[in-house]
Amino acid sequence: MKKQIALELKNICKYFPGKVIANKNVNLTLYKGEILSLLGENGSGKTTLMNMISGIYFPDEGKIFIDGEEVVIRSPKDAFKYKIGMIHQHFKLVDIFSAAENIVLGVNDGSRYNIKKVNSRVREIAERYGFDIDPKKKIYNMSVSEKQTVEIIKVLYRGADILILDEPTAVLTPQEIEKLFVILRKMKADGKSIIIITHKLNEVMEISDRVSILRKGEYIGTVETAETNPKELTEMMVGKKTDLKIERVKTDFDRPLLEIRDLVINKDDGSLAIDNASFYIRGGEILGVAGIAGCGQKELCEAIAGLRPIKSGLIMHKGENLIGLPPKVIIEKGVSMSFIPEDRLGMGLAPSFSITDNMMLKTYSEGRGPFVDRKSARARANALIEKLDIVTPSSETPVRRLSGGNVQKVLVGREIESAPNVIITAYPVRGLDINSSYVIYDILNEQKKKGTGILFIGEDLDVMLALCDKIIVICHGKIMGIVHAEKTTKEELGLMMTGSLDLTEEKKDKNYGIAKDSNLTEEEWKAEEEKQAEKENEDD
Amino acid sequence: MGANLAGAIALGTVLLLGSVGEIITEKSGHLNLGIPGIMCMGAVGGCWGMVVYANLLANPASANWFLLLFLAVTCSMIFGALGAAIYSFLTVSLRANQNVTGLALTIFGTGFSLFFVKQYIGKGNAESVLPALSKILNTSLPFAGDLGFFGQVFLSFGIIVYLAVLIALFAAFTLRKTRVGLRLRAIGESPATADAVGINVLLYKYSASLIGGAVAGLGGLIYIVVCRGGNGLFEVPTDLPRFGWLAIALVIFTVWKPDVAILGSILFGLLYMLKDMGIPFNSYILKLVPYLVTIIVLIFTSIFGSKAVQPPASLGLNYFREDR
Numbered sequence: 001m002k003k004q005i006a007l008e009l010k011n012i013c014k015y016f017p018g019k020v021i022a023n024k025n026v027n028l029t030l031y032k033g034e035i036l037s038l039l040g041e042n043g044s045g046k047t048t049l050m051n052m053i054s055g056i057y058f059p060d061e062g063k064i065f066i067d068g069e070e071v072v073i074r075s076p077k078d079a080f081k082y083k084i085g086m087i088h089q090h091f092k093l094v095d096i097f098s099a100a101e102n103i104v105l106g107v108n109d110g111s112r113y114n115i116k117k118v119n120s121r122v123r124e125i126a127e128r129y130g131f132d133i134d135p136k137k138k139i140y141n142m143s144v145s146e147k148q149t150v151e152i153i154k155v156l157y158r159g160a161d162i163l164i165l166d167e168p169t170a171v172l173t174p175q176e177i178e179k180l181f182v183i184l185r186k187m188k189a190d191g192k193s194i195i196i197i198t199h200k201l202n203e204v205m206e207i208s209d210r211v212s213i214l215r216k217g218e219y220i221g222t223v224e225t226a227e228t229n230p231k232e233l234t235e236m237m238v239g240k241k242t243d244l245k246i247e248r249v250k251t252d253f254d255r256p257l258l259e260i261r262d263l264v265i266n267k268d269d270g271s272l273a274i275d276n277a278s279f280y281i282r283g284g285e286i287l288g289v290a291g292i293a294g295c296g297q298k299e300l301c302e303a304i305a306g307l308r309p310i311k312s313g314l315i316m317h318k319g320e321n322l323i324g325l326p327p328k329v330i331i332e333k334g335v336s337m338s339f340i341p342e343d344r345l346g347m348g349l350a351p352s353f354s355i356t357d358n359m360m361l362k363t364y365s366e367g368r369g370p371f372v373d374r375k376s377a378r379a380r381a382n383a384l385i386e387k388l389d390i391v392t393p394s395s396e397t398p399v400r401r402l403s404g405g406n407v408q409k410v411l412v413g414r415e416i417e418s419a420p421n422v423i424i425t426a427y428p429v430r431g432l433d434i435n436s437s438y439v440i441y442d443i444l445n446e447q448k449k450k451g452t453g454i455l456f457i458g459e460d461l462d463v464m465l466a467l468c469d470k471i472i473v474i475c476h477g478k479i480m481g482i483v484h485a486e487k488t489t490k491e492e493l494g495l496m497m498t499g500s501l502d503l504t505e506e507k508k509d510k511n512y513g514i515a516k517d518s519n520l521t522e523e524e525w526k527a528e529e530e531k532q533a534e535k536e537n538e539d540d
Numbered sequence: 541m542g543a544n545l546a547g548a549i550a551l552g553t554v555l556l557l558g559s560v561g562e563i564i565t566e567k568s569g570h571l572n573l574g575i576p577g578i579m580c581m582g583a584v585g586g587c588w589g590m591v592v593y594a595n596l597l598a599n600p601a602s603a604n605w606f607l608l609l610f611l612a613v614t615c616s617m618i619f620g621a622l623g624a625a626i627y628s629f630l631t632v633s634l635r636a637n638q639n640v641t642g643l644a645l646t647i648f649g650t651g652f653s654l655f656f657v658k659q660y661i662g663k664g665n666a667e668s669v670l671p672a673l674s675k676i677l678n679t680s681l682p683f684a685g686d687l688g689f690f691g692q693v694f695l696s697f698g699i700i701v702y703l704a705v706l707i708a709l710f711a712a713f714t715l716r717k718t719r720v721g722l723r724l725r726a727i728g729e730s731p732a733t734a735d736a737v738g739i740n741v742l743l744y745k746y747s748a749s750l751i752g753g754a755v756a757g758l759g760g761l762i763y764i765v766v767c768r769g770g771n772g773l774f775e776v777p778t779d780l781p782r783f784g785w786l787a788i789a790l791v792i793f794t795v796w797k798p799d800v801a802i803l804g805s806i807l808f809g810l811l812y813m814l815k816d817m818g819i820p821f822n823s824y825i826l827k828l829v830p831y832l833v834t835i836i837v838l839i840f841t842s843i844f845g846s847k848a849v850q851p852p853a854s855l856g857l858n859y860f861r862e863d864r
Contacts, residue, residue: 106737
C-alpha cells in the first residue's frame with residue numbers, strides 16, 4: 001500500500017532580525033497515520049519550524065503542501081482550517097476554567113453553547129483514545145500531565161488530523177510518558193499524523209516511525225527508526241566536532257572553592273529541578289554544565305546565589321555552608337552569578353537604568369551616609385566601557401537601548417568588577433556574534449588565570465569542549481557524568497544529554513563528584529549535614 | 541422600619557448597577573476606577589434627556605411615562621458609555637496605566653457633571669421640573685399598596701428599579717452560561733490564551749468597558765430619580781462619587797458575581813442606612829461599616845479564598861500581543 005502524504009514542507013526558510021537564520025531549506029514529509037520525530041539540539045530551529053506550520057510564524061521562503069495542495073498558513077485560525085493542531089511546550093490554558101471550558105473556548109460551530117454537551121463530547125473523545133480526564137475539573141487543580149491532556153483534547157475537539165507536540169515528555173514522569181505513548185499509538189491507528197519534538201533518544205526509538213533531524217536550522221536528513229540507532233542519530237544531531245580557536249588556559253588547579261553535595265532543588269511548580277547532584281569547582285578551573293534547555297540549570301544558579309530555597313543537600317564555599325544565607329552575604333563572600341535568560345535582558349540588570357546605575361546596584365551599600373556615590377560608579381562604568389569595548393553613546397544611556405551583546409558585556413563585566421572568587425555564569429554568549437563571544441571567553445579565561453573558579457552553563461557543545469576543563473552533563477536534573485573536556489567527544493556528551501548514557505551508573509561506588517582534597521574532612525561534612533537537618537527541622 | 545428597608549433597596553440599586561458595570565469591565569481585565577465619575581456623567585445625562593423632553597411640553601407633569609423612561613435610561617447609558625469610551629481608548633488602545641486613567645476619569649466625570657448641570661440643565665429645571673418627572677418614573681405598581689409590609693418594601697418602586705435587577709441577572713447569566721461570557725472571562729484571565737484561539741481581544745475589551753460604563757451610568761440616574769426624588773442635581777459631584785467607590789468595594793464583596801451583587805447591594809444599602817436608623821452609636825463610625833465589611837471580606841478571600849473567588853488574573857494588566 002502506498003503511503004499518503006499528509007503534510008509536506010519544501011525549502012522552508014525563516015530568518016529573524018539580525019540575520020539570524022532559524023531555518024534554512026528545510027524539507028519535511030509527514031505521511032498519514034505515522035509518528036515522525038523531529039530531533040535537534042537547542043536552537044536547531046525545531047520549534048520555529050513547527051510554529052510556521054501552526055500559523056504563529058510565517059515562512060520567508062518555501063512552500064507548504066497539505067494533502068498535495070499548496071496552502072498558506074497565516075494564523076492559528078488558518079492552521080485549524082487545515083486541521084493542524086499544535087500542543088505547545090508552555091500550555092495556554094485559563095486556570096480558573098474547567099477542562100471543558102478551556103476546550104470549547106474559541107470554538108464557534110454555530111450551535112448553542114451548552115457546557116453539558118461539551119462535557120459529553122470531551123468524554124467521548126477521551127474514551128476513544130484512552131485519556132483519563134474529568135471535563136469538569138478546574139485547571140488549577142490539575143497536574144502537569146492532566147493539563148497536557150486538556151491541550152491535546154482541545155486540538156482533537158477541533159477535529160485536527162495533524163498533531164504537533166512540542167517536547168510533550170519534558171514535563172512528564174516515566175509512567176505518564178508511557179500513558180501518553182499508548183494514546184499516541186491509538187491516534188496513529190486512527191489515521192492521525194503526529195509530529196513529536198523530543199530530545200530523548202530512547203523515546204524517539206520507542207515511539208516514532210521515522211526521524212527527521214535538524215542541526216543549526218538546517219535539514220540534515222530523515223531516517224527510518226527501525227534502521228537506525230541512538231549513536232547514528234546523535235552523530236546526525238550534533239555533527240562533527242568543529243575546531244574553534246578558543247584558548248584553554250592552563251592553570252594550576254587550586255583547592256576546591258565550591259563544593260556541592262547531594263543537592264536537591266525543586267522547580268516553581270514543585271517538580272524536581274536538580275536531583276541529588278554532587279560536584280565541585282576548583283580555583284582556576286572552568287567547569288562546564290551541558291544539558292538540554294530547562295534541565296534545572298536556572299534553578300541550580302539561583303540556588304547557589306541564594307535566590308532559591310533548596311530541598312536538601314549542602315553548598316559549601318571554602319568550607320562554609322552557603323545555605324540559608326541571604327544573597328547579599330553570598331555576594332560578599334565572592335560568589336557572583338550572572339544568568340542570561342532567553343529574552344537576554346538578563347537577571348541582574350535593570351533595563352531602564354544606565355550603565356552607571358547598574359554598576360551601583362551592586363555597590364550601593366558601600367557608600368557612606370544616605371547618598372549614593374555616582375562619581376566613582378561613573379568612573380567604573382567608563383572603565384568597563386573602555387575595557388570591554390562596549391558600544392554605547394555614554395555611560396548614562398539606559399541599558400535597554402544597547403544591543404544584546406553590549407548588555408551582556410555590561411552584566412558579565414560588572415560581575416567580574418567585584419573581584420569574585422567563584423563566577424557562575426549561564427549562557428553568557430547567548431545570541432552574541434562571534435567577536436563579542438570571544439571577548440566574553442577572554443574575560444572568563446583572564447579570571448581563570450587569577451584563580452577564580454568558574455561554573456559555565458552553556459549551550460554550544462563545541463564551545464564547551466574548547467573552553468572548559470571539565471564538563472558536567474545533566475539530563476532532567478540528574479547528573480549523567482562529569483568528564484574531562486580533553487578526553488570526551490561531542491557524541492558522548494550528546495548521548496548523556498539525551499539520557500542514553502549514564503556514566504555515574506558505572507562508577508557508583510567511586511563517590512562521584514566528590515573532591516578528594518575537600519576543604520572539610522568527612523566528619524566535618526557529617527556534622528554540617530546534621531546541622532543543616534536540624535535547621536530544616538526548626539523551619540518546619 | 542419598612543421605609544428604611546425600602547430606602548436601603550433604592551440605594552442598593554444604585555450600588556448594584558455601579559458594581560455590575562464594574563464587574564463587566566473587570567471581567568475583561570480592566571480595572572475602571574472611573575466608575576464614580578461615570579455614574580455622575582450618567583446621572584446628569586439621564587436628567588438632561590428628561591428635561592429636554594419635558595421642556596417641549598406645556599406641562600411637565602403630563603409627560604408620557606414610557607417615553608420619559610426610555611429617554612432617561614438611554615441618555616444616562618450613552619453618557620456613561622461616553623465616559624467609559626475615554627477610559628477604554630486610553631487603556632485598551634494606548635495601554636495607559638489603568639489606575640491613573642480611572643482616577644483621572646473620576647475627577648473628570650465629577651467636574652463634567654457640575655459643568656453640564658449649570659450649562660445645559662439650569663437651576664430652574666433642576667429644582668422644579670426634575671422632581672415632577674421623577675414622580676412619574678417612580679409610579680409604583682398599582683397593587684403594591686394592598687400588600688402591606690411586603691408591598692411597601694419590595695414593590696413600592698418604579699419600574700426602573702426592577703430594570704436594574706434584571707440587568708444584574710442578565711449579566712450573571714451571560715457571564716456564566718454563554719459563549720460570549722466564557723470568552724470575556726477568558727480574556728480577563730489570560731488574554732494571550734484567548735488570542736491564541738482566535739478571539740478578538742480588543743473588541744471584547746472595548747465592548748465590556750462600554751457596556752460596563754453604560755450600566756454604571758444608569759446607576760447614577762437611579763440615584764437622582766429614586767433616592768433623591770429628582771432633587772439635588774447640584775450635589776451630584778459631591779454626593780454620588782461616594783456611592784461609586786462603595787460600588788467598587790461591592791465588586792470585591794460579591795467576588796465578581798453580578799447575581800450575588802443583588803443581595804450584596806441591599807446589604808450594603810442597609811449598612812449605609814445604619815446611621816439613619818436611630819442606633820445609639822457614633823454616626824461617623826456607622827458610616828464606616830460598609831468599608832470595614834469590604835476590608836474583612838478582602839482579608840478572608842485573601843487568606844482562605846480558593847482561586848474561584850479571586851479577581852480576574854490579568855486585572856490591571858494591559859494586553860499587547862507582541863510582548864511575550
